[in-house]
Amino acid sequence: MSKNRSSFTGKLGFVLAAAGSAVGLGNIWRFPYLAAKYGGGIFLLTYIILAVTFGFTLMVAEIAIGRKTGLSAIGAYKALDKRFSFVGYIASVVPIIILPYYCVIGGWVMKYFTVFITGAGHSAALDNYFDSFIADPVEPIGWFLLYLAFTAVVVFLGVEKGIEKVSKIMMPVLVVLTIIIAIYTVTLDGAWQGVIYYIKPDFSNFSATTVLAAMGQLFYSMSLSMGIMITYGSYMKKDVCLESSVRQIEVFDTGIAFLAGLMVIPAVFAFSAGDPEALGKGPGLMFVTLPKVFDTITGGTFVGILFFLLVLFAALTSSISLMETIVSIFTDKFKIKRRTACLAVIAICLLLGIPSSLGNGLWNGIRILNMDFLTFFDFASNSVLMPIAALITCIFIGYFIKPKTIIEEAEIGGKFKNKALFTVVIKFIAPVCIVLILISSVLVAFGIMKI
Ligand code: PHE
Secondary structure (H helix, E strand, O other), X not given: OOOOOOOOOOHHHHHHHHHHHXXXXXXXXXXXXXXXXXXXXXXXXXXXXXXXXXXXXXXXXXXXXXXXXXXXXXXXXHHHOHHHHHHHHHHHHHHHHHHHHHHHHHHHHHHHHHHHHOOOHHHHOOOOHHHHHHXXXXXXXXXXXXXXXXXXXXXXXXXXXXHHHHXXXXXXXXXXXXXXXXXXXXXXXXXXHHHHHHHOOOHHHOOHHHHHHHHHHHHXXXXXOOXXXXXXXXXXXXXXXXXXXXHHHHXXXXXXXXXXXXXXXHHHHHHHOOOHHHHOOXXXXXXXXXXXXXXXXXXXXXXXHHHHHHHHHHHHHHXXXXXXXXXXXXXXXXXXXXXXXXXXXXXXXXXXXXXXXXXXXXXXXXXXXXXXXXXXXXXXHHHHHHHHHHHHHHHHHHHHHOHHXXXXXXXXXXXXXXXXHHHHHHHXXXXXXHHHHHHHHHHHHOXXXXX
């Protein structure tokens, strides 16, 4: 264990830093469109149940592994059991797949921020605005490059602390603004139908894809199964209570996702009467509905500017932590300079990010397993690699190092109230669920099941 590993000053510092990585586009952009698409209330319910059982267990496990070993993913698994070092590698591939398309979406947010700040918000409310923007072969790539450059400069100069400070102020503002927008959306004409769709579980909408999507979203949103929480855990002091920190991160992350859904889904009903096609819009949902909401508010341009600026910050803290993780994996593993590692990450982002953008227009005909590039990368990371890493982690903890190793670590800084839940989930429930998830992913990949 390295002695001079820096650590977070206290519990609040830890919770805020982990929440900074967890809260991002996953909550504000991805959660609402999945909830809209996969059955509304039933998706929300499935997600919450998974978060408090499964998400809780995995997050406790990852943070404890990090804190126990004082190492990040690859080293941590190796230190606990040499035969399991490969899990660290699987987990390391995930951020490499996510970062490029994360920057594509980050670019969309930048574009919308600029549209609003130049006073053109009204045009963004028009039908087809979003679709024709992402289908353009040049413009979205420009925004992608700009967003990537921004992230890279911050990581390159090592000034993420500055960004983090700013985002600690911005984050609470984002929460307040989201609440205000949600209240406004909910009171729009016809929106109530949407609130009901979003909150009331309709069991006839339930299917295996609901669980598949909810579980993938859980990994994504809580930054699980990609080594990130292990790294954060390695910076956590021993006297901080692990269980309550995890609860707080979870409540924060899920709370923001819930509010984002409340802001977006009722708007779909207000503007298109819950048309299934509008609900199933997918990645564009937030970009299509929110400008319409802002268009009806007096002072909507200002609200739009503020909103997209805040989302941009939430996204940046996440993409910075993604890039930082990859850079540190590269520097440790290949013994290269930070600068070289940054350049390598940029090259990978260009290689995977440009097709992700073009896949929405020019290259829409090129499909992998019948998915465009962005959807494919999203699917490969959230529905395939993360479940695999999570499954092996559960088996590793449940049957090799034993749950008690994690429980002991968690009890150093305070009581671990839910250790019975933890043990049952990690040994039995989680492995079974994940295997089912993986089976459905395979069925989706081969077109037997529809996602
Ligand atoms: N959890 C982040 C989000 O919800 C995404 C992310 C994943 C960020 C992994 C960092 C690391 O947007």
